[in-house]
Amino acid sequence: MKVAVMGYGTVGSGVVEVIETHEKSIKNRTAGEMLEVSHILDLRDFSDDPHTDLFTKDFNDILNDPETKVVAETMGGVNPAFDFTMKLLEAGKSVVTSNKELVAQKGLELLEAAEKHGVNYLFEASVGGGIPIIRPMAQCLAANNIEGVAGILNGTTNFILTKMIEDGMTFEDALKLAQDNGFAEKDPTADIEGFDACRKVCILASLAFGKHVYPNQVRAEGITKITLEDVEYISSAHGVIKLLGQIKKIDDDKITAFVSPAVVFHGSQLASVNGVFNAILVRGDAVGDVCFYGAGAGKLPTASAVVADMVDCAVHVNRRKNFGWGPGSEDYVVDEKSALEMPFYVRAKATESEAVALFHNVKFLSRTGQPSDEVAFITDSMTENALDKKLEGVNVINKIKVTNY
Numbered sequence: 001m002k003v004a005v006m007g008y009g010t011v012g013s014g015v016v017e018v019i020e021t022h023e024k025s026i027k028n029r030t031a032g033e034m035l036e037v038s039h040i041l042d043l044r045d046f047s048d049d050p051h052t053d054l055f056t057k058d059f060n061d062i063l064n065d066p067e068t069k070v071v072a073e074t075m076g077g078v079n080p081a082f083d084f085t086m087k088l089l090e091a092g093k094s095v096v097t098s099n100k101e102l103v104a105q106k107g108l109e110l111l112e113a114a115e116k117h118g119v120n121y122l123f124e125a126s127v128g129g130g131i132p133i134i135r136p137m138a139q140c141l142a143a144n145n146i147e148g149v150a151g152i153l154n155g156t157t158n159f160i161l162t163k164m165i166e167d168g169m170t171f172e173d174a175l176k177l178a179q180d181n182g183f184a185e186k187d188p189t190a191d192i193e194g195f196d197a198c199r200k201v202c203i204l205a206s207l208a209f210g211k212h213v214y215p216n217q218v219r220a221e222g223i224t225k226i227t228l229e230d231v232e233y234i235s236s237a238h239g240v241i242k243l244l245g246q247i248k249k250i251d252d253d254k255i256t257a258f259v260s261p262a263v264v265f266h267g268s269q270l271a272s273v274n275g276v277f278n279a280i281l282v283r284g285d286a287v288g289d290v291c292f293y294g295a296g297a298g299k300l301p302t303a304s305a306v307v308a309d310m311v312d313c314a315v316h317v318n319r320r321k322n323f324g325w326g327p328g329s330e331d332y333v334v335d336e337k338s339a340l341e342m343p344f345y346v347r348a349k350a351t352e353s354e355a356v357a358l359f360h361n362v363k364f365l366s367r368t369g370q371p372s373d374e375v376a377f378i379t380d381s382m383t384e385n386a387l388d389k390k391l392e393g394v395n396v397i398n399k400i401k402v403t404n405y
């Protein structure tokens with residue numbers, strides 16, 4: 001079967017490499033069908049690349065080739081990826097993607113187009129890189145009512161926090177190290193402010209609960225306010241700080257979804273996920289907690305997930321997979337600040353007696369060199385709105401959600 005690749009960056013070049021180096025295993029999974037790359041779309045020149053004869057700068061070469069049945073979109077961004085993908089689906093070609101931004105923003109429209117035209121739109125690589133999570137949630141956990149999902153969904157921020165926790169590095173130094181090692185972009189905003197994780201939360205929430213969730217419905221808070229003082233206080237309570245994407249079912253018609261730093265205690269499966277690795281914990285009513293762990297990014301891990309979807313399309317070339325979700329609504333995702341009760345870590349310029357007067361039952365934390373006018377503690381469960389009301393007039397240095405995952 002002839003296939004094409006749109007975008008020859010890190011992931012796209014990895015897709016071509018995996019197809020060529022795993023020919024035997026691919027044939028075993030497609031009843032002898034080989035994947036043959038017919039076109040590589042990219043506006044750049046790759047004169048030294050061994051696939052020079054496959055390159056094109058004209059999308060129509062792929063669109064109008066009747067023999068090319070499956071296309072991998074690894075371009076990134078919404079445009080022109082959305083326009084190209086829609087035209088391919090309308091032309092009866094299946095499309096697979098690693099493009100989390102596109103799936104989060106336009107996934108519903110593209111899934112509907114795939115259904116209308118009898119083809120597949122698959123996106124295993126859009127969340128968790130090489131970690132299998134989309135297909136297990138859609139198929140293996142289908143007998144469960146999903147109660148919630150929590151995930152370390154961004155390798156850059158997990159690397160930074162790991163360096164702060166294990167090596168005592170400041171946020172700024174850990175970020176620079178991540179950039180020097182190629183784990184963070186020159187402009188790291190999407191990672192450190194939680195926007196990248198937000199897009200992945202949208203995809204997981206849409207899949208878990210069957211209604212599309214858009215990025216503007218998910219509050220994203222990054223890790224730029226985390227300091228070594230916070231790390232040490234939370235360590236004294238046998239916990240660590242992780243940037244988590246969390247999704248919780250409120251009732252049959254409402255969910256909440258958000259990205260924020262969270263205190264994770266050492267008994268959690270998520271607490272020991274370090275470095276650039278990702279993990280996604282799914283909580284089902286029948287299966288309990290199931291955790292998926294692995295490389296959340298990188299050339300070959302992500303490419304392997306893209307090629308797995310291409311293989312799936314080759315196997316299902318004459319039939320659609322029943323896969324996707326329906327439309328959501330503006331009021332479908334509710335504000336976690338009013339909907340969820342949880343404990344909070346609070347660090348403030350105050351005394352212990354003032355903290356007790358405000359919250360009554362608190363667990364005080366300590367650190368080396370703690371100033372006499374600084375207090376850190378963990379509260380009982382309450383909504384964030386209730387917390388903020390109690391803290392009115394208090395000089396709060398930081399506050400962090402405490403997760404129950």
